[in-house]
Amino acid sequence: MRKESYRVAGMTCASCAMAIEKAIGKMDGVTEVTVNLATEEASLVFDESKVSEEMIAQAVTKAGYELVEERVEERYSIEGMTCASCAMAVEKAISKLAGVKQASVNLATETLWLVYDQKQLNSGQVIAAVEKAGYHALVQEVSLPAESQEEKKVQHIKELWQRFVWSAVFTLPLLYIAMGPMLPFGGLPLPGFLHQPVNFALVQLFLVLPVVYLGRSFYQTGFRTLFQGHPNMDSLIAIGTSAALLQGLVMTYLLLTNQVDLGHGGHPELYFESAAVILALITLGKYMEAVSKGKTSEAIKHLLNLAPKTARVLRSGQEMEIPLEQVRVGDSILVRPGEKIPVDGEITEGSSTVDESMLTGESLPVAKTVGDMVVGASINKNGSFRFTATKVGQDTTLAQIVKLVEEAQGSKAPIAQLADRVSAVFVPVVMTLAALSGLAWWLLGQESWIFALSITISVLVIACPCALGLATPTAIMVGTGKGAENGLLFKSGPALEGLEKVDTIVFDKTGTITQGQPLVTDVLLFADATEEEILQLAASAEQFSEHPLGQAILDSCKQADLPLLAASDFQALPGRGILVTIAEQTVRLGNAKLMKEAGLAFSQAEAAARTLAAQGKTPIFLARNHQCLGLIAVADPIKETSRSAIKALHKMGLRLVMLTGDNQTTAQAIAEQVGLDQVISEVLPEDKARQVKKLQEAGQKVAMVGDGINDAPALAQADVGLAIGSGTDVAIESADVVLMRSDLMDVPRAVGLSQATMRTIKQNLFWAFAYNILGIPIAMGLLYLLGGSLLNPMFAGAAMSLSSVSVVLNALRLKRAKV
Secondary structure, eight states: OEEEEEEEESOOSHHHHHHHHHHHHTSTTEEEEEEETTTTEEEEEEOTTTOOHHHHHHHHHHTTOEEEOOEEEEEEEEESOOSHHHHHHHHHHHHTSTTEEEEEEETTTTEEEEEEETTTOOHHHHHHHHHHTTOEEEEEOSSSOOHHHHHHHHHHHHHHHHHHHHHHHHHHHHHHHHHGGGSSTTOSOOOGGGGSHHHHHHHHHHHHHHHHHHTHHHHHHHHHHHHTTOOOHHHHHHHHHHHHHHHHHHHHHHHHTTSOOOOTTOOOOOOHHHHHHHHHHHHHHHHHHHHHHHHHTHHHHHHHHHSOSEEEEEETTEEEEEEGGGOOTTOEEEEOTTOBOOSEEEEEEEOEEEEOHHHHOOOSOEEEOTTOEEOTTOEEOSOOEEEEEEEOGGGSHHHHHHHHHHHHHHSOOTTHHHHHHHHHHHHHHHHHHHHHHHHHHHHHTSSOHHHHHHHHHHHHHHOOHHHHHHHHHHHHHHHHHHHHHTTEEEOOHHHHHHHHHOOEEEEEIIIIIBOSOOEEEEEEEOSSOOHHHHHHHHHHHHTTOOOHHHHHHHHHHHHTTOOOOOEEEEEEETTTEEEEEETTEEEEEEOHHHHHHTTOOOHHHHHHHHHHHHTTOEEEEEEETTEEEEEEEEEOOBOTTHHHHHHHHHHTTOEEEEEOSSOHHHHHHHHHHHTOSEEEOSOOGGGHHHHHHHHHHTTOOEEEEEOSGGGHHHHHHSSEEEEETTSOHHHHHHOSEEESSSOTTHHHHHHHHHHHHHHHHHHHHHHHHHHHHHHHHHHTTHHHHTTOOOOOHHHHHHHHHHHHHHHHHHHHGGGGOOO
């Protein structure tokens, strides 16, 4: 019997708990069940030979509730991966484990991102599975990577360089000795004793052994993964160089036993130098690749380095400097000019200007005073202030940005699936082609067995799944990092790819195209009253209202320094306006429908209202008793950058739509001012997602840009959702891309970055495929058949190393992209 507790979602009362108890209690094999409403947990004892967790989940779902899996998200550093085949091997091994919900291995970052059910799996089992696959795993923190990880990478790069230098020390004289006699015009001079065939072979053997030892990791990993049934790039190198070494050893043995007589001064054909040069060049390639890959993650390093190491806090009336990790929520923190703000908080004393470019990419400092929020890692410019810490540690904005960027960099774009499928079968296919091509040349009898061996080695060494595996993740890393540095946060690889495919962008109006803060723009008179009197009456009527238009009138009255009059008998009339009593007189404030209901004559005011509405303004009629006194126009001003953003998006060939709850006339006026293609007006908040879906059903790839709670469903429905950074947490949570500034120009910037990144990925994949499609036939002897020369295994090794480095360097070009 097994006893377990499960979290249950959807319960609201004791009846819910009873319903779940009954549903689970009916199952054959369940002996005891208790559902606790307060803790939202179901505790049960069951016979696991008769009842599975899937059956329990189905029973709870059938009852109308949901069994919540206790999922854990973890990130692991994976050591020993060298190519895409390694990444695929680790991913397959982990995916087979019970409880794994999502697993993604990123070759570029050498990490495994894993989501699993904590009840079925633990990190120890994950590490054991990785070890069994032939690699080594270490648990990372999900949010901020440990500094030791960075130190480890630096040390790895240093070790690779030292390995290459020492390999070159032995390889260069070996290459001189081996190739010297083969050069034209008598070759290079050699010491006399090396003209003895046995000495010639033994000296080369002694020179190649240190290089083999220095490159032993290729053999350790290559043969281990080969024997476990999932060979990788190291397997190709290990087999190819081992074949070259074996040929040299056999030839040396034949010379020592006098079974081959080349005569005095004859130089046997050995492949020791090929093995050494291949190992040295590939080590150099690995070094260059590691350095380049390190540059792809510079955005994360830059973000992590932004936070100060200490904070100056006031505790018990004393000022003290403490490590950042010891800052607590509620601490009072002092910041002086030129210092970095340690954590997020609210200013309680003083004022300053703050450089928030690390957060938004905007270089202009922002004025801050008492009550304003400040963000950790931003720079205080010229004033001193004190603030109260509201978010610390992993809750700060900087930590959340780092986490978002890390998750995006660790995710796979859909385009990567093609490379994954190819990589899964690539190495076995190459090994087969190498064996068949070598065997074919030998059986044809056109050349010696040494010629056939050379063909086999060249095919094994030139093939490189590494370039395929790096093509997508490196570009995504650089692209998302570049975006983060400029206030564009892509939450995933699919979001980055999806934005490039979009052909229609839908904009919310309020707070997105417009500023989201309505202002009074016009006050028109139609009776014996002054502008001040009309504004005062309207504001007095609105003082109990929470409508944003009413707030605009109140703000205008406050700016004019007009006192509010006493109002009573307030009535809100849905869809029409309000009705109040002021100074024993009935005051009506609202739309034309309200005036018509009261039977008022307002034809002149109505004509003026139509003109105002055509300008994108909302007209509000004011009547006292039975007379229409005037008209107040309220408008939500268009943001300064909205027109230029729309223009930039049109240049990209995108169709632009505005989605709003405003009336058709006002919405159309706004659309014409900024240059939108289509307006969908008078849309209820709950219908926004449905309107987006209608566009999708018409065959359009839709991106939605919004900032409010009512935009969240539409953001989620769209192919790609973009949330304005000043918007609500709900909107940001629902979106795929977060634009940290309230600047609509970030939309074309995000689209442009997405297009540049996808262009780079496609280039990388093209060259990775093209390299192998062209390189392997040449290595198999195609050019030789056509009268050309045979590809030397050494050049094959150099070409293989350069292919993966070129892919990473191409991705790094994105760092220079204009955003």
